Amino acid sequence: MPLFRKLATLATAAEAARRYAKKNPDKAAKYVDQAAQFLDRQTKGKYSGQISGVASKAKSAAGIRPAPGHAAAGNGHGPGASGLGTAPEYRKPSPGAVQP
16 A cells, blocks of 8 residues: 555645645745746746646646736846747647648
8 A cells, every 4th residue: 555655644734734835825825836937947838838738737836926026027038038928829730730
């Protein structure tokens, strides 16, 4: 039963994190935003949309509302770089479209 024990430990850690986030929503939101910015820099902005989506889902799962002033200002790629969530949206090609 080592798998069950690992899952129980993970559930306990997740519950502790959720309690911390409820008591300290500003700090928790800040940490989630910092983690998202770090990942965005590491992936050079390639997955900005997905990272932003995961960050907002993590905040909602923990009961954190996005705090004003803690939103990601940019992706760390210098002046003029776009912020999180600005990746172009993927669109499925239409059935009759010719692929290059």
